[in-house]
Amino acid sequence: MTALKQILAGITLAAVLGGALAFGGAALASDDKDDDYNMQNVETAIDMQQAISIAQQQVPGKVTESELDREDGKLVWEVEILGNDQQEWELYIDAQTGAVLKKEQDD
Numbered sequence: 001m002t003a004l005k006q007i008l009a010g011i012t013l014a015a016v017l018g019g020a021l022a023f024g025g026a027a028l029a030s031d032d033k034d035d036d037y038n039m040q041n042v043e044t045a046i047d048m049q050q051a052i053s054i055a056q057q058q059v060p061g062k063v064t065e066s067e068l069d070r071e072d073g074k075l076v077w078e079v080e081i082l083g084n085d086q087q088e089w090e091l092y093i094d095a096q097t098g099a100v101l102k103k104e105q106d107d
Helices: 002-029 031-039 048-058
Strands: 061-071 074-083 088-094 100-105
Touching (some): 048 100, 061 088
Antiparallel strands (some): 061 074
């Protein structure tokens, strides 16, 4: 009887651990969607229009995309611009201070 209890306990433990790993993997896979949803509910000192204005002062042109994201633990506005020079630019604007954190030309 004790051998049967040990086998059942082992099977139960394996099932519980397997389920936890399966659900944990699913949670990890959905992190990006959760982050996107959470970004819609975040308050920032610099709004999207202000970030776009700051970016266009650095690179005059047409904004092709902008979104709020997290980079190195900071909230940043990522602003993509097709510059008047016909080059694609991506700028990262600190969502709290408005500082330009990065400005790079896309390939």
